[in-house]
Amino acid sequence: MAPCMESPTSRSPVAYLPLFTSLALGLAGLAACSKPAEPAPAAPAAAPAAAPGEEKAPAPAADKPFTVGFIYVGPKGDYGYNQAHSEGAAQVAKMPGIKIREEENVPETVAVQKTMESMIELDGASLIFPTSFGYFDPHILKLAEKYPKVWFLHCGGMYVEGKHPKNVGSYFGYIDEAQYVAGIVAGLTSKTNKLGFIAAKPIPQVLRNINSFTLGARSVNPKATTAVVFTGDWSLPTKEAEAANSLADQGVDVMTMHVDSPKVIVETAEKRGIFVSGYHANQSSLAPKGYLTGAEWNWGKIYTDYVTHVKAGTAFPHLLRGGLKEGFVKMSPYGAAVSEETKKKADAAKDALTAGTLIIYKGPLKDNTGKVVIPDGTSQAQTDVELEKMNYLVEGVVGKIPS
Amino acid sequence: MEGEALGLLGVPLAVIGGALRVSPPYLFVSLGECLTEKSGRVNLGLEGTLIMGAMSAYGVSYLSGSPWLGVLAAGGVGLLLGALHAYLCQQPRVNDIAIGIALMIFGVGLAFFLGKPLIQPTAPRLPAFEFGNWSSSSPLRAALQINVLFAIGIVLAFAMRYMLQRTRWGLLLRVAGESSDSARAMGYDVARIRLYATACGGFLAGVGGSFLSLYYPGSWNEGLSSGQGLMAVALVIFARWDPVRCLWASLLFGSAGALGPALQSVGISGGYHLLSVAPYVLTLAIMMMTSSAHRTLLGQPAELGAAK
Amino acid sequence: MSQPASRLDFEAVLVPLAAIVVSLALFGVFILCNGVSASSVYYEMYRGAFGTWFSTQNSLTRAAPLMLTALCTALPAHLGLVVIGGEGALVLGALASVVAAHLLASFGPWVVLIGMGLTGAAVGALWLGMVGALRTLRGVNETISSLLMNYIAIGVFKQIVEGPMRDPASLNKPSTLPIGDANMLGSLPGMDVHWGLVYGVVACLFSYVLMRRTVFGFSARMVGGNVRAAQLSGISVTKRVIATCMLAGAAGGLAGMTEVAAIHGTANASLICGYGYAGILVAFLARQNPLAVIPVALLLGGISASGGLLQRSLSLPDATVNVLQGILFVVILASETFYGRWKRAPAATVPAPAASVVAEVA
CATH class of the missing domain: 3.40.50.2300 (Response regulator)
Structure with a gap:
């Protein structure tokens, strides 16, 4: 490795003064810290609760x-x-x-x-x-x-x-239930009938969200189509922004997403003056004008339930799934741009999903290549495991599952 | 399709728009690195500078309410990191590439540490020139929104080329980069020249970071830079140490990156992972075609340790 | 430089030690500025990295892949090349080793594991060998080509894992078919650390002997010292460059294979986690010395092992350890300047490590 070219003069000790000052500063810092450091290692390692720095934690009751x-x-x-x-x-x-x-x-x-x-x-x-x-x-x-x-x-x-x-x-x-309702809002709010969906990867969970969103939109607006862009990974801010802009360029006026952090997409949509529907958490504060609604998780209920069960030693199901009815997912409050008429229709669908009277995936259902994926007379309820292997995009989705 | 949208025509437009939106960070970092390398030193740490710049710009803009103060702060932080790099490398036996990598880790770590409270808040962003207002097409208007910083960057690229070729300062810088002995023989302090060059290079990289957080994508989070700083350093060699070619290289790289999402938005989505590596393949291919084993690259400063 | 050997040894230990002390001190000041007690941070870091047997094994496990990926940079450095392509060699090596596992599945675990190792190493070698070939045959800068090839390798990897090699049963996390539990690389006897650690240590020792004690290593270092001199003495620069880059790639590919065989049991996007980039740091910190790679990788493993505890018990951000790493690297690399400063000082008067740095030179 080639060392840096050096002029002979810079070898004089004076040239190093700042470096030494910083070293000395560092040492002084060490001296200052080393005093309280002494007793610390003596704390019993077996009792982690006694570790220093935990005073801030709330005192446990038991x-x-x-x-x-x-x-x-x-x-x-x-x-x-x-x-x-x-x-x-x-x-x-x-x-x-x-x-x-x-x-x-x-x-x-x-x-x-x-x-x-x-x-x-x-x-x-x-x-x-x-x-x-x-x-x-x-x-x-x-x-x-x-x-x-x-x-x-x-x-x-x-x-x-x-x-x-x-x-x-x-x-x-079953967050796709919330996406279905969001699709209804999107389908009724869109003026261009072009919706956009920015997704990370073409996996069944994501495809199900895209399809439910599209089916929701088309249930109230048969002319609506959804253009999909896959970014390839869960968190790629620049590419997500680029996807949002590309979609807006194509005339999309409502978009939603399935990526880990929707912040950039929501903000880009607001900047482009189009509507957006959130995901995971409530992002309404990021887009006060364009935020319609959003599909949110409600983990608090699941977590507190679980902790109560485990702590008390009571039995609980090992596999727990639920949608709107069980309170696992919820909708963001409607934004200002959502009309009363739209709210009514969306609420009706939400109530039907909660009551279990509305089934999203029922035949006849065609994918966007024209192939029948669910034949007439068959319906797949949310608990149907077939839905977890989803590998198609329904009619009305523009785009292909990339391979 | 219904026919009122741009359809396939939208692809080139999105690519042009994408180039204008995505390339500025590449441009600023590569200009900064170009300046540094012309003086005979490599600063691989500009990725760290970029991220520190992005974080501090967002933070200062949020706290002060002025995005321009944020840009200045980003430049200032970059200046300091650049000066630190130059100062450390000035010591005998200290390797500039190694220090660069170390400062990259330091910059990224510090930015993530200090940036934790900044992920949530929304800071005021930089304004844009609306060059497309004459048009009634909103995609065109959006594509032609050009950020003031980018405009400055374009001017800077030409100014820097002029500076390097025609001014005394540029000549000095090049002498330091071509032969430190000659510079010393002429009575100039090479270390000082490199200090200034590296610090200014850091300033530019910091400003590039402010573009990321304050304009496009315009947000602070930990995935903000996917290696743009590293890539920009690579682009300098690709651009043969010429500031104006840095501009073209940045635009090319930005537009290649915008191609994938643009194609998908009209329904073409085969091989999307391969499409997303297209810019890298393209860069490698051009380098393979234009390099030669028998001569050093034209424009390469002779003192560069990395390219020996 | 006619210094007694003991003086050099003393420097080689004292300078890095002093640098570590100084970095810890600077880090302490940084922590204090953030209103957290530095002593509790030091204590938690010790507890998380080496304080218990569990913590020590945690650090060792994390160090294992870094030793191999560090060689991706350290070996070509002997020829004066800065190669940063460890990440690409790792992911492609991992993918190739899975292919080998499936092809050899009927021959039993031993054949499968050996086949995986050889295939992973071979593909890694070809990948970085290309970097060497581009450098020496076409004059393409190896730092850029290896960086670009990382991105390309990751794209190719994702495309293959999500496309032709995808296990249809891996619904929401696209992966290849698993290699099978029977073919997994186990733990070292009496420890919860996988065999990858041994691979790493052996590879480092082998590289050290090769580079410092053989004709190949001597000629390679000669190329690094002076290309013209090497050419004049009849050494084929092209061959040395390509062979060394291939060895480097083989180490990276082997790292990928151990990640598959010891941890994941399949190839998926979780393999792309920056081990290749961390290896660059280890290599530079070890001053490109394969032997020094071992303790440096351990140090880095310890730091990352303690990061979680800092988050959980002191509510510090996860980036805290990155800050420490950054400070550590900057100070250690800057401390290189202090080598050879004790030439005129009598060897007998050696004060305490930290103080000497300031006292001797100031």
Whole structure:
């Protein structure tokens, strides 16, 4: 490696003065810190509750607090997926006798195994909510076998009775119900009849949201079409903004999305003067003019229920799924641009979905290549596992599933 | 389709618009790196500077209410990081590439640390020139919205080329980059020249960051830069150390990146992962065609350690 | 420089140690400025990185892939090349190793694992070998080409995993078919650390011996020192450059294979997690010395292992450890300037490490 070219004069000690000053400053800092540092290592490592710096945590009511760990794949204030979960965690934190430990930006690698293990070994957690889909296999499964007394409740709905360890549970919400209602609002509000959907990856969950949104829109406005742009990953702000602009250029005047953090898309839509429907969490403050409604999670209810069950030792279903009816998902309050007429129709659909009288996927249903995907007379209710293998885009969606 | 929209015609428009929206950060960082490298030093840390710039611009704009103060703050932070790089590299046996990588980590880490409270709030953004107001087509109007910063960047690219070729300052900078011994023989302090060049380069990279957070995509979060700073440093070699070619390279790179989403918005979506790497393949292919094993690249400063 | 060997050893230990102390101190000041007690941060970091047997194993596990990816940069550096293509070699090596696992599935775990390792390494070698070939045959700057090739490799990887190689059962997380539990790389005896750690250590030792103790290494370093001199003495620069880049790529490909065989059991987007980029840091921090890569990777593994605990028990942001890493790298790399400063000082009067930095030179 070539060292930098140097002039002989700069070797004089004076040239280094600033460097030394900073070093000396650093040392002074060390001296200042080292005094309180002394007693710290003496604290018993076996009792993590005694670790310094925890004075800020609320004093637990019981002698041994029940520790619950939450793990997020991204930053917890992202206006999206992770924020929805951390809002749920905040509700758990308010429960008496419960202490929560949170860790954000944990990748779906061996890092999440170590985080879970660290929460168990060092924090004494007895229940962990790893909230990213990709944490399940192999990471949670491996840890669950190693720690049979700890509960691992995963967001994604992948638990299979008999195949997976007994101390694992999984939950997920039928958020496409909320997207269906949002589609109704979009279909009735659009003037160009062109809707846009910005999605991360062409996976069944995402396709189901696109299809439900489109079916909702076309149930009230048969001329509506949805143009889809896949960005390729869960968080790519520049590409999401580019996709939003491309869609707006194509005359799309209402858009929604399925990416981890919808902030950039919502703001771009507002900038372009078009309407937007949110996802994951409530983004209405980002687009006061154009925000119509949004499909939101309501994890707080699920988390507090789970914690109550696990703490009390009562039985609960390992696989938990629900939609509007069970309160797992909800709609953002309607924005100013939504007409009374539209609200009425959307509320009617919401009530029908809640009552279970409206089935989104029923035949005859064609995909956008003209192939019949659900024959006449057949209907697939929300709990139907066929829906979880969705690999088509319904009629009215512009675009192909990229391969 | 119904026919009232632009349809396929919208693709070139979206690509042009995309180039104008996406390329400014590349432009500013590559201009900054161009200046630095002309003086004979490589600063690989501009990715960190870019992100620090983006964060501080957003923060200052949010706190002060003035996006332009944010831009200045971003430049200031970049200036400091650049000066730190230059100062450390001036010490004997300190490797400029290594320090660059270290400062990149430092800049990114610091920006993420200090930027946590800034993910949520919405800061005032930079305004744009509306060059498309004559048209009734809203896509065209949107494509021709040009941010003031970008306009400055374009002027800067030409001014920098003039500066490097025609002024005493430019000559000095080039002498320092071509042969530090000659510069010293002429009685100039090479270390100081490089300090100024690296600090100014950092300033520009910081300003590039402010474009990311205050104009496009116009938000602060941790995924804001997907390596634009690193890529921009690479573009300088691609542009053969010529500021105006940096402008063309940035535009080319920006438009190649806009192609994927634009095609999908009209329903063409095959191989979207491959489309998204098109800009990188294109850059590599052009480099393969234009390089030669038998001579150094035209315009390359002889003192550059990285390109020995 | 006619210095006694002991003096050099003393420097090689003292300078980095002093740099670490200084960086920890600067980091402490930074933490104090943010209103958190620095002592509790130091304590939590110690507890999270090496304080318990669990923590130590956590650090070791995290260090394992970094040793291999660091070689992607450290080996070509001996020829004066700055290659940053570890990420690309890792993901493509991982993908290739999965293909090998499926093809060899009927031969039993041993054949599968050896086949995976060889295939992963071979594909990694070809990938970075291209960087070397482009450099020496076409004069394409290796830093840029390897950076561009990272992005290209990731795009190709995603396209293949989500397309032709996708396991139809991997619904919401596109992955390839799993390689099967029987074919997984296990843990080291008595530990919860996978065999990838041993691969990493062996690869570093091998690289050290190769580069410092063999004719190949000598000729490679000669190319790095002076291309013309090397050519005049009859060394084929082209061959050395391509061979070294291929070795570097092989290390990266092997890292990908261990991630698949020891952790994921399949290839999916989780493999793209920046190990290749972290390896660049390790290499530069180790001054491109393959032997020094081992402790540096451990240090980095320890820092990342302690990051979670800082978040959970002190509510510090996850980027806190990135700040520490940044400070650490800047100070350690800047401290290179202090090597050779003790030439005229008597060896006997060696004060305490930290103080000496200031006292000796100021």
